[in-house]
Amino acid sequence: MPNTSQLRPAQLLALAAGSLDFATGLALAFAPAFTLRLMLITDPLGPEAQIYLRFVGAFVAAVGFSYLYALARGTVADLRAAFVFTIPFRLSAGVFTSIALALHWLPLPWLSVPVTDFALVVLQLYLLRTTLRLAP
Numbered sequence: 001m002p003n004t005s006q007l008r009p010a011q012l013l014a015l016a017a018g019s020l021d022f023a024t025g026l027a028l029a030f031a032p033a034f035t036l037r038l039m040l041i042t043d044p045l046g047p048e049a050q051i052y053l054r055f056v057g058a059f060v061a062a063v064g065f066s067y068l069y070a071l072a073r074g075t076v077a078d079l080r081a082a083f084v085f086t087i088p089f090r091l092s093a094g095v096f097t098s099i100a101l102a103l104h105w106l107p108l109p110w111l112s113v114p115v116t117d118f119a120l121v122v123l124q125l126y127l128l129r130t131t132l133r134l135a136p
Contacts, residue, residue, distance in 0.1 A: 010079050010127045011071060017086075017120055018067030025061025029054045040109045063089050080132045083124040090117040090124075 027035040032053035036042070063086055070082035094117035100106040101114070 006131055007076065007079070010083070010131050013120075013123055013127065014067040014071040014079055014082060018064045018071060020116075021060050021064025022068060023064070025057045025059070025064055028057025028060060030057075032057065039112065041107060059089075076132060080128065080134075083128055083132065087121055087124055090121050094118045094121070 024035070027038070032050045035057075036053075066082050066085060070078040094114040097106065097110055097113040097117075101108070101110055
């Protein structure tokens with residue numbers, strides 16, 4: 001069982017990833033055009049398409065909340081579960097966005113999405129294999 005100082009990197013990652021996703025998700029859900037401008041993405045979408053961004057925002061907020069909930073619960077098992085649970089979502093978002101960028105479906109500023117998602121997958125896997133590792 002890791003001590004408090006050993007858990008600090010996992011806790012900080014959960015706080016950072018959770019806050020980022022929760023805030024971004026809420027912003028996409030309630031102000032999609034404004035949020036895209038903050039991401040340096042021009043809003044090519046009309047009101048019809050923005051409903052899809054709002055829908056995606058709800059999912060992004062839920063992923064962020066899962067990190068924050070695990071952090072608030074404060075146990076190694078909860079942090080581990082949040083990291084394991086979010087990896088498939090991050091991989092799917094990163095792969096899809098990478099393909100969409102390669103096919104020029106999305107403009108270059110969307111590159112921040114796969115970079116962030118893949119970096120978080122690597123960090124989470126590292127923490128799952130070290131600090132948050134299950135005892136043999």
